[in-house]
Amino acid sequence: TELLCTVRGILKKIKQSVLVGDRVRVAGIDWDDRRGTVDEVLPRRSELQDPAVANVDQVLLVFALERPPLDLRTATRFLVSTEAADLPATVVLNKADLVPSEECSQALAEIESWGYDAIAVSAATGRGLDRLSEVLKGRVSVVAGPSGVGKSSLINAIKLEADAASSSSAMASSGTPTLDNWRGMQAAVERLGLQPVGDLTNLGRGKHTTRHVSLLEVAGGLLADSPGFNQPSLDDLNVASLSDCFPEVRERAESCAFKNCQHLIEPGCAVREDWSRHELYVELHEEVKAAEDLARVRSASKKRREGSVRYKSAAGGVRTREALLDIKSHRRVSRRQVSL
Ligand SMILES: Nc1nc2c(ncn2[C@@H]2O[C@H](COP(=O)(O)OP(=O)(O)OP(=O)(O)O)[C@@H](O)[C@H]2O)c(=O)[nH]1
Ligand SMILES: [Mg+2]
Ligand SMILES: [Zn+2]
Numbered sequence: 001t002e003l004l005c006t007v008r009g010i011l012k013k014i015k016q017s018v019l020v021g022d023r024v025r026v027a028g029i030d031w032d033d034r035r036g037t038v039d040e041v042l043p044r045r046s047e048l049q050d051p052a053v054a055n056v057d058q059v060l061l062v063f064a065l066e067r068p069p070l071d072l073r074t075a076t077r078f079l080v081s082t083e084a085a086d087l088p089a090t091v092v093l094n095k096a097d098l099v100p101s102e103e104c105s106q107a108l109a110e111i112e113s114w115g116y117d118a119i120a121v122s123a124a125t126g127r128g129l130d131r132l133s134e135v136l137k138g139r140v141s142v143v144a145g146p147s148g149v150g151k152s153s154l155i156n157a158i159k160l161e162a163d164a165a166s167s168s169s170a171m172a173s174s175g176t177p178t179l180d181n182w183r184g185m186q187a188a189v190e191r192l193g194l195q196p197v198g199d200l201t202n203l204g205r206g207k208h209t210t211r212h213v214s215l216l217e218v219a220g221g222l223l224a225d226s227p228g229f230n231q232p233s234l235d236d237l238n239v240a241s242l243s244d245c246f247p248e249v250r251e252r253a254e255s256c257a258f259k260n261c262q263h264l265i266e267p268g269c270a271v272r273e274d275w276s277r278h279e280l281y282v283e284l285h286e287e288v289k290a291a292e293d294l295a296r297v298r299s300a301s302k303k304r305r306e307g308s309v310r311y312k313s314a315a316g317g318v319r320t321r322e323a324l325l326d327i328k329s330h331r332r333v334s335r336r337q338v339s340l
Pocket of ligand 2: 151152153195197209210225226
């Protein structure tokens with residue numbers, strides 16, 4: 001049963017977000033109109049910002065091997081943001097039909113060498129969909145990745161395969177639609193509640209077809225489709241947590257003797273340059289550090305401003321600024337402090 005719910009005012013006031021995947025308590029249900037009010041958001045098992053989704057068990061990071069081409073820097077960003085949310089990731093390399101098989105196995109080997117499971121698939125030919133279904137079974141997952149890599153196409157392909165496999169299906173007798181069989185796809189989009197699939201631009205990029213995160217029943221599990229985006233934000237990260245987001249560093253850092261080491265090949269550090277993403281790690285470290293420094297400068301100057309000015313609410317809601325006296329400079333320094 002589906003209910004259309006509004007969110008209770010108090011939750012908005014305390015800025016409590018309600019995410020796809022949230023478990024909520026609903027009050028004031030009107031069964032005839034199928035309406036209700038979200039009264040409470042129950043504690044989350046997990047939470048991801050990009051895409052915004054709660055309570056998933058794992059993330060499927062989908063990239064295309066071609067159109068758009070696989071970019072290891074982007075893949076690393078997605079992996080780091082998933083690690084920061086403390087969620088396991090499986091890398092799914094789609095459009096395997098567009099590249100020679102050596103290129104495909106090379107990409108798989110590279111990502112596996114980082115410490116992740118990777119699967120090569122094709123929504124167009126059905127390659128690898130059985131393995132992908134295995135990964136989804138009995139779990140709550142979310143797909144994430146750049147626009148146009150085929151996230152929605154993969155969800156559709158798995159659903160269509162399952163539909164074709166069930167003998168009672170009208171689809172099975174009329175032939176399984178493929179991505180090339182556009183009419184069949186359109187009919188199935190309606191009947192099976194499939195996800196809209198977009199064209200690519202001339203440059204082979206996506207057109208941001210999926211606009212919302214939505215939770216679907218796929219392959220005996222729940223899977224959230226999500227809008228593609230190219231740069232997951234690393235806002236929640238700091239230099240201390242970044243090294244935990246690389247399996248290669250985690251593994252090597254175990255034998256690093258230093259406390260609070262950032263593992264940037266400092267003399268004596270156990271983490272050396274002998275791994276393929278080392279340069280990307282250094283690059284991200286610089287980015288996170290720069291963001292951290294900027295935030296520190298900003299909050300310091302905000303404090304300075306707030307320290308010298310006071311806002312006063314006058315009648316009619318007009319706010320006026322007035323200088324705050326610097327109390328400390330007028331206060332006598334106690335003798336005890338002086339003697340210290
Ligand atoms: N050759 C080939 N094309 C594919 C494959 N999977 C998807 N496509 C095509 O890639 C384009 C984008 O597919 P979508 O499924 O809309 O991609 P998406 O990742 O959901 O994109 P957003 O919703 O914008 O994030 C479409 O033209 C698909 O037909 C594949 O395995 N092989
Ligand atoms: Mg999509
Ligand atoms: Zn170290």
